[in-house]
Amino acid sequence: MAIDYSKEVTPGRVKQRMVYESGNEMAAYAAHQIDYHIMGYFPISPSTEVAQHLDLMKTEGKHGIRLVPSDGEHSSAGICYGASTGGGRVFNATSAQGYLYMMEQMPVQSGTRFPMVLNLVCRSVSGPLNIHGDHSDLYFALNTGWPILMCRDPQAVYDMNLIALKLAEDPEVRLPVMVAYDGYFTSHQKRRVQTFEDRADVMAFVGEYTPEGFANALDRENPITIGPYMNEPDYINNRYQMSEAMYRAEGVFERISAEYQELTGREYPMLDLYRMDDAEVAVFVMNSASETIKDVVDELRLQGIKAGAVAPNMIRPFPQRQIAEALQHVRAITVGDRADACGAHGGNMLNEIKAALFTHGNRDTQVVGRVYGLGGKEFGAEDGRRFFELAIEAAEKQTVNIPFDFYGHTPGDPTKAPKRLLKPLNFDELKTGLITVTPNEETGKLAVKIPPLRSLTKKPKRLAPGHGACPGCGIFSGLELFFKGIEGDIVTLFHTGCAMVTTTGYPHSSHKATYIHNLFQNGAATLSGLVEMFWERKRRGEFEGLGLQEDFTFVMVTGDGGMDIGMGPAIGAALRGHRMIIVEYDNEGYMNTGAQMSYSTPLGHRTSTSGVGKTQQGKSFHHKDTAQIMAATGIPYVFTGSEAFPQDLVKKAAKAQWYAQNVGLVYGKILIACPLNWMSPDDQGANIVDAAVSSNFFPLYEVEQGVTAITYNPEDKNKKVPVSEWLKRMGKTRHLLKPENEAALQEFEREVELRWSRLKARHEHPDL
Numbered sequence: 068m069a070i071d072y073s074k075e076v077t078p079g080r081v082k083q084r085m086v087y088e089s090g091n092e093m094a095a096y097a098a099h100q101i102d103y104h105i106m107g108y109f110p111i112s113p114s115t116e117v118a119q120h121l122d123l124m125k126t127e128g129k130h131g132i133r134l135v136p137s138d139g140e141h142s143s144a145g146i147c148y149g150a151s152t153g154g155g156r157v158f159n160a161t162s163a164q165g166y167l168y169m170m171e172q173m174p175v176q177s178g179t180r181f182p183m184v185l186n187l188v189c190r191s192v193s194g195p196l197n198i199h200g201d202h203s204d205l206y207f208a209l210n211t212g213w214p215i216l217m218c219r220d221p222q223a224v225y226d227m228n229l230i231a232l233k234l235a236e237d238p239e240v241r242l243p244v245m246v247a248y249d250g251y252f253t254s255h256q257k258r259r260v261q262t263f264e265d266r267a268d269v270m271a272f273v274g275e276y277t278p279e280g281f282a283n284a285l286d287r288e289n290p291i292t293i294g295p296y297m298n299e300p301d302y303i304n305n306r307y308q309m310s311e312a313m314y315r316a317e318g319v320f321e322r323i324s325a326e327y328q329e330l331t332g333r334e335y336p337m338l339d340l341y342r343m344d345d346a347e348v349a350v351f352v353m354n355s356a357s358e359t360i361k362d363v364v365d366e367l368r369l370q371g372i373k374a375g376a377v378a379p380n381m382i383r384p385f386p387q388r389q390i391a392e393a394l395q396h397v398r399a400i401t402v403g404d405r406a407d408a409c410g411a412h413g414g415n416m417l418n419e420i421k422a423a424l425f426t427h428g429n430r431d432t433q434v435v436g437r438v439y440g441l442g443g444k445e446f447g448a449e450d451g452r453r454f455f456e457l458a459i460e461a462a463e464k465q466t467v468n469i470p471f472d473f474y475g476h477t478p479g480d481p482t483k484a485p486k487r488l489l490k491p492l493n494f495d496e497l498k499t500g501l502i503t504v505t506p507n508e509e510t511g512k513l514a515v516k517i518p519p520l521r522s523l524t525k526k527p528k529r530l531a532p533g534h535g536a537c538p539g540c541g542i543f544s545g546l547e548l549f550f551k552g553i554e555g556d557i558v559t560l561f562h563t564g565c566a567m568v569t570t571t572g573y574p575h576s577s578h579k580a581t582y583i584h585n586l587f588q589n590g591a592a593t594l595s596g597l598v599e600m601f602w603e604r605k606r607r608g609e610f611e612g613l614g615l616q617e618d619f620t621f622v623m624v625t626g627d628g629g630m631d632i633g634m635g636p637a638i639g640a641a642l643r644g645h646r647m648i649i650v651e652y653d654n655e656g657y658m659n660t661g662a663q664m665s666y667s668t669p670l671g672h673r674t675s676t677s678g679v680g681k682t683q684q685g686k687s688f689h690h691k692d693t694a695q696i697m698a699a700t701g702i703p704y705v706f707t708g709s710e711a712f713p714q715d716l717v718k719k720a721a722k723a724q725w726y727a728q729n730v731g732l733v734y735g736k737i738l739i740a741c742p743l744n745w746m747s748p749d750d751q752g753a754n755i756v757d758a759a760v761s762s763n764f765f766p767l768y769e770v771e772q773g774v775t776a777i778t779y780n781p782e783d784k785n786k787k788v789p790v791s792e793w794l795k796r797m798g799k800t801r802h803l804l805k806p807e808n809e810a811a812l813q814e815f816e817r818e819v820e821l822r823w824s825r826l827k828a829r830h831e832h833p834d835l
Contacts, residue, residue, distance in 0.1 A: 077261065077331060077332030077333050078332045079329070079330050079331040079332040079333075080329060080330050081263055081264070081265075081268040081330050081331065082263070082264040082265055082268065083261045083262060083263060083264055083331065084261070084262055084264040085259055085260070085261055086259070086260050086261075086262055087257055087258070087259055087260070088221060088257065088258070088260055089116075089221055089253075089254060089255050089256055089257050089258075090188075090218065090220070090221040090224040090248050090253040090254045090255070090256060091113070091114070091116035091117050091120065091160075091188065091224075091254045091255065092116070092120050092221075093221045093222075093224045093225035093228070093260055093262075094117050094160060094186045094224050094225075094228055094246070094248075095116075095117050095118075095120035095121045095124070096120075096225060096262060097224075097225050097228035097229055097262075098117075098121060098130075098132065098158050098184075098228065099121060099124050099129055099130040099132070100229075100262075100263065100266050100269045101156065101158075101228075101229070101232060101269060101270075101273060102130050102131055102132060102266075103132050103155075103156040103157060103158040104132070104133065104150065104155030104156050104157065105132070105133050105135060105146070105147070105150035105155060105156075105157050105158070106118065106121065106132055106133070106134050106135065106147075106157070106158045106159060107135045107137050107142070107143040107144070107145075107146025107147045107150065107157075107159060108134065108135070108136065108137065108143050108159060108160065108161075108676075109136070109137045109138070109139055109140045109142070109143045109161070109165065109632070110628075110657045110660045110661070110663040110676070111140065111161060111162050111163065111164070111165035111660065112162065112190070112198045112250075112660050112661075113162055113188050113190060113198065113200070113250040113251050113254045113255065114160040114161050114162040114165070114186065114187075114188035114190075114250075114254070115660045115661055115663060115675075116254070116255075116661075117160035117186060117188070118134065118160065118663070118676050119661070119663070119675045119676055121134060122134060122675070122676045122677065122678050123678050123680075125678070125680075125682060125683065126678040126679060126680025126681070126682055126683050127680050127681065127682070128680075128681055128682045132158070134676070136664055136666075136676065138631040138632055138634065138666060139168060139587075139588055139631065139632035140161055140164075140165040140166070140168040140169045140632075141168050141169060141171065141172065143159060143161070143169070144159070144169035144171075144172035144173070144176075145172060147159050147176075147183055147185075148172055148175065148176050148181065148183075150183075151176065151181035151182065151183045151243070152179075152181055152283060152284040152293055153283055153284050153285045154281070154283030154284070154285050154286070155276070156183070156232070156276050157182075157183035157184070158183065158184050158185075158186075159183070159184075159185045159186070160185065160186040160187075160188060161185070161186075161187065161188070162187065162188045162189070162190040162204060162250055163190035163191060163192050163193070163198070163203070163204045163250075164192060164193055164204075164586055164587070166187055166204045166207065166208065167192065167204065167207060168586075168588065170207060170211070173208070173211035173212070173213060173243075174211050174212055175294065176213075176243045177211060177212030177213050177242050177243055177309060178212060178305065178306075178309060179293060179294055180241045180242060180309070180312070181241075181243065182232075182235035182236050182240075182241055182242060182243055182244070183235065183243045183244075184228065184231045184232050184235060184243070184244055184245075184246060185213070185243065185244075185245050185246070186224075186228070186245075186246045186247075186248070187204060187205060187208065187245050187246070187247045187248075188248060188249075188250045188254045189201065189202050189203075189204055189205045189247055189248065189249050189250050189354070189405075190203070190204060190250040191203050191204075191441065191442045191443065192204055192207070193586065194584075194585075195573070195584075196563065196567075196568075196584065197442040197443070198250075198443075199250060199251055199442050199443020199444075200249040200250035200251045200252050200253075200254075200355075200440075200443045201249075201405040201406055201440055201441045201442060201443065201444075202247075202249075202353065202354075202404070202405040202406040203405075203406040203441070205247050205406065206406045206408060206414070206415050208245060208247075208383075209382070209383060209415060212242065212309055212313065213242060213243050213244060213245045213383065214234060214235075214240070214242055214244045214245070214313065214316045214320070214381065214383050214384065215244075215245045215247055215381065215382050215383040216230065216231055216234075216244065216245065216246050216247065216320075216380065216381055217247055217248075217353055217354055217378075217379055217380055217381065217382060218246060218247065218248035218253060218354060219248075219253070219339070219354050219355060219357050219358050219378065220253060220256070220258055220355070220358060221253060221256060221257075221258045221260050222258065222259075222260045222261065222333070223248070223335070223380075224246065224248050224253065225260055225262055226327065226331070226333055226335065227246045227335070227380075228246055229263075229269065229272060229273060229327070230320070230323055230324065230327055230335065231244040231245075231246050232244070232273050233272065233273045233274065233323050234316060234319055234320055234323055236273075236274070236276065237319045237323075239312070239315045239316075239318075239319050240312050240315060240316045240319050241281070241312060242309070242312055242313065242316065245383075247354070248354060248355075249354045249355040250443070251443060252354075252355035252443075253354065253355050256355075261331070261333075263331075268330075272326070272327070272330060313383065313384050314384050316384055317337065317381070317384045317386070320337070320381055321336070321337065324336065324380075335380045336380065336389075337379065337380060337381050337386040337389050338377060338378070338379055338380065338386050338389045338390065338393060339357065339377070339378040339379070339380055340375070340376075340377060340393055341360075341361050341364055341375060341376040341377075341378075342364050342365075342368065342374065342375045342376070343375035343376070343377065343393055343397075344375075345373055345396075346373050346374060346375025346396075346397055347372075347373040347374075347396075347397060347398045347399075347462060348372065348373065348374055348375075348397065348398060348399050348400070348455060348458040348459050348462050349374065349375045349376060349377055349393075349394070349397050349399075349400040349401075349458065350363075350364075350374075350376055350377070350400065350401050350402075350403065350451065350454045350455060350458065351376075351377045351378070351400055351401070351402045351403065351416065351420060352376075352378060352403040352405075352446070352454075353378055353379060353382070353403075353405065353416070354378075354405075355446075356403065356405070356439075356440065356446040356451075357376065357378030359446055359447065359448060359450075359451055360376045360378075360451045360454075361376055362448055362451075363376075363448055363451035363452055363455060364376050366448075366452075367452075367455060372455075372459070374455055375397070377390070377393055377394075377400070382416075385419050385423070387419075387422070387423040387426065387427075388423075388427070390420055390423040390424070391423050391424060391426070391427035391429060392427075394420075394424060394429065394432050395427075395429060395432075397432050398431075398432065398433065398461075398462035398465075399432065399433035399434070399435065399458040399459070399460075399461035399462035399467075400420070400432060400433070400434055400435070400458055401435040401436075401437060401454040401455065401457045401458045401461075402414070402416055402417040402420050402434060402435065402436050402437070403416075403437055403438075403439050403440075403446075403454060403474075404416050404417055404436065404437070404438050404439070405438075405439060405440045405441065406438070406441070407438045407441075407473075412470070412471055413436040413470070413471040414436060414438050417434065417436035417471065420434060421434055433458075433461035433462060433465065433466065433467050434467065434470070435457045435458060435461050435467050435469075435470065436470060436471040436472075437454065437457070437471075437472055437473070437474040438471075438472075438473045438474065439473075439474040439475050440475065441475075444475055450474070450475070453474070454474075485574040488575075489531055489579055491579070491580075492527055492529070492556075492579050492580055493527070494555065494556060496525070496526065496527055497526060497527065497554065497555050497556065498554045498555045499522075499523065499525075499526060499554065500554075501517070501518040501522055501523065502515070502516070502517050502518070502523075502552065502554060502717075502721050503515070503516045504721050504722065504724075504725045506725075511772060512771050512772065512774075513722050513725055513726075513771070515718045515721045515722055517552070517714065517717050517718055517721065520551070520713055520714065520717065523551045523717070526551060527579070528547055528550075528579075529546075529547065529550045529557065529559075529578070529579055529580060530543055530546070530547065530570060530577045530578060530579065531577045531578075531579055532577075533575075533577060534569045534570045534577040535568075535569040535570075535572065536565060536566075536569045537741075537742065537743045538742065538749040539740065539742035539743075539747075539748070539749030539750060539751075539752050540565070540739075540740070540741065540742070540743075540752075541652075541654070541710065541739030541740035541741070541752045541753075541756065542565060542566045542626065542652050542654070542739050543566070544710050544739075544752075545652055545708075545709075545710045545716075545737045545739045546566070546624065546650070546652065546737075548710050548713055548716055548717065549650060549708065549716055549717075549720045549735070549737060550720070551717050551720065552716070552717040552718065552719070552720025552721040552723075552724070553620055553622070553720055553721075553723075553724050554721075554724065555618075555619075555620065556580065556619050556620065557580050557619065557620045557621070557622055558580065558581045558582075558583070558597065558619050558620075558621050558622070559578065559580060559581070559582050559583070559621075559622045559623070559624055560582070560583040560584070560585065560590050560593060560594040560597075560621075560622070560623045560624070561582065561583075561584055561590070561623075561624045561625075562584075562585075562587055562590045562623070562624065562625040562626065562627070562629035562633060563584070563586065563587040563627075563629070563659070564587075564625070564626050564627030564628075564629055564658075564659045565626070565627055565654075565658050565659045566624055566626060566627075566652065567584055567659075568659055570582075571584065583597070587629060587632050587633065588629075588632040588633045588635070588636060589633070589636055590623050590625060590629070590633055590636070591623060591633060591636040591637040591639070591640040591649060592636040592639065592640060594621055594623045594640075594645075594647055595640045595643065595645040595647065597621065598621050598645045598646055598647050599645065601618075601619060601621070602646070605618075618728055620648065620724050620727060620728060621646070621647040621648065621727070622647070622648045622649075622650060623647060623648065623649045623650070624650055624651075624652065625637075625649060625650070625651045625652075626651055626652035626653065626654060626739075627654065627656070627657050627658050627659045627660075627665075628656065628657040628663075628665035628666070628667065629651070630651050630666075630667070630691075630693045631665050631666045631667070631691075634693075634696070637649055637697070637734075638696075638697075638700055640732055641697060641700040641701075641702045641732045641734065642700055642701075643732075644702070644730075644731035644732060645731065645732050646727050646728060646729070646730070646731055646732070647727055647732055647733070648723050648724070648727045648732075648733045648734075648735065649697075649732065649733070649734045649735070650723075650734075650735045650736075650737065651693060651734075651735070651736045651737065652737050652739045653667050653693075653736055653737065653738050653739065654739050654740070654741040654744070654745075655667050655668050655669065655672065655690075655741070655745075656668050656674050656741070656744060658741050658743075658744050661675050662674050662675050662741075662743075662744035663675050663676040664676045664677040664686055666690065666691040667690050667691055667693065668686050668690060669686065669689070669690045669764070669815065670685070670686055670687070670688060670689045670690065670811070670814065670815045670818065671684060671685040671686060671800065671802075671803045671808070671811045671812070671815055672685050672686050672799050672800055673685045673746075673798075673799040673800070673802065674686065674744075674799070679802050684802060684803075684808050684811055685799075685800075685802065685803070685811075689815075689818050692822065693734075693736055694706075694707055694734065694736050694770075697734040698734075698770040698773075698775075701773065702731060702732045702733065702734060703726045703730045703731050703732075703733065703771070703772055704722060704723060704726040704730075704733045704734075704769065704770070704771055704772075705733070705734050705735070705769065705770040706719040706722070706723065706733075706734075706735045706736075706768070706769040706770075707735070707736045707737070707738075707765065707766065707767055707768055707769075708720075708735060708736070708737045708738075708767065709737065709738050709756045709757070709759075709760050709765065709767065710737070710739070710753060710756065711753050711754075711756050711757035711760060712757075712760065712767060712779055715767055715778050715779060716737070719735065719769060719778075720735075722769070722771070723735055738756045738759055738760075738765045739752070739756065740752030740753070740755050740756055744799070745797045745798070745799050746797055746798025746799050747796060747797045747798060751796065754796070755793070755796045755797065758788055758792055758793035758796060759793050760779065760781065761781040761786050761787060761788045761792075761793075762781075762787070762788050762789060762790045762792060762793045762819070763781065763787065763790075763819055763820070763822075763823040764790060764793060764819050766779075766822075766823060766826055767779040768826060768830070774833045775826065775829035775830050775833075775835070776830060777826065777827065777830045790812075790815065790816050790819055791803075791804055791812070794812075803815065
């Protein structure tokens, strides 16, 4: 679409400056100008950049927002809700499954009337997994009691973020407000954007926040009860009051929008109407697609067709009256929904527009509904023309042949069905008999014998070559080494992460054995259900005669922060004692979404959300010791491993399999290199993880039946190296070696030594 920049530069009463930024950057820019008190966040594409940009500005001292990294979106929503009860300003951003994971919290916040602003960077909802833009997540938000503002471009993202806060805090509304824009189409699209030049003008518009007059948890003179238990009469009254506030939000939005137009020259009515004054046919689409459709309208007008376009700037409350007025003389309209309301005979916007027309007495306008653009499928001018063709046809026939359908899908072709490219793994080749695991009758512990590693190379790899991992990635070399110690059939479940994304690009898969994926947080629960189904079906004799020679080994692979958001389900599975292995590849961050900080990121390490600058020097707190947490659940076997010590890892894999098949859940943690985000050479991964072990940062040990044993002690081998020797090998940590960061380095070294001393004490005293 050709951009007329003269139309984009609008006069106003305040000083404005022009920037060239994306939607995510503008959400962060608006937030930093407002200088919110708190942002609780968790990375998920495509919204992750909002927190990244704010962290970058924080390192440069440009705002004072307290950025609180959570262990999952449910937690981030809780952080934000708790912060909002404290009488300050709160901000957040999320997408897709992240929003759904938050969703339990959404009506709580609106029902208790605490304002905040949430940016929903709209994205497809799994499954199967797709990270591109549509409105699947947005439609789940419609009934949560949050006013929802819509953004067609990065300019609107900036403007709506300012308007949203003023709307949320208005005494007539007092509700949390959502700002919705399209993932990748708007979130990553660079455009010229006008912003307030002076923060003072921003604050004059939104108002300095004064919690006086509104109940909050930090007013000791007026203690309050937040979220009490309510019986039926009180609850329906509460719902009524919230409903009234939602409908009042329409008038308040129009008033604020008029004020904003006077200041900036930019107008945001409830409905964006394009050439609708005399339109006979129209198309309704939202957000980024609404800009594309305007070009089609202009093209059709040149052909003598009275075409127009309708797009909402607010969908909660729904602009019912405005829709009815805009369409009163329109003969037919095609309504495009970028998500399906499954089973409702049309998407949400289609059915709400039909209801608007019916409510206001319009029985004449023909309404066509199409679901389009799912999974980020582009909406171009040719698609817009097709939508108008549908409306023109309905206008001419005064009827709609197919009221609702999908648009842009393709019929399946049986001749192109995915074919198996790899033969199933041969059971006999996988069970070599070269590894022996023998329980010691006196101690109950396992004795493991493994052959020279070269003799295990004949075992076929569990993962086929051709995956999409970065050069030097340590995930698959580490996992394949671990799998060398596993005999026989396996079923694997992979958490969302690099290992999952790079091996399963439909219609291809690198997995030679059965593979399952579920959401980032719920892998352990999912696999535990499969484990119990296997053993129950086996108990009932349902596998007899099917050639099942041995028991499966069930392995869950996690990493990229999966033991943050997935920690709760993992602990639950451990306490229940399911016979399975959880193996974590620890790359010290959320690498699959762009190297954000996770709880496994060590103190002081640089990530895209723990930047290095004049006001902060990397992550501000120590890393989580997942192995010790899992050991505290009392599971039979916990281990740590590294591909730099292959014999040690293979032995531990063999033990893990025995315990997982005979006793209960096993947890293992393998440190793996991520050259891209560790900022290290591609060919140095094994050397870097070796140094991590030899510096005692990542000690190799096992906890077998509650007894800790160090399996490699660099001090005994006279191979211990300073922590700085490990740190200097990675670009993400070299700043710690500068004189001005000596205190942070010493604090990190003290923590490494403290954890190592505690581990040695447990090794020397079995009762610890």
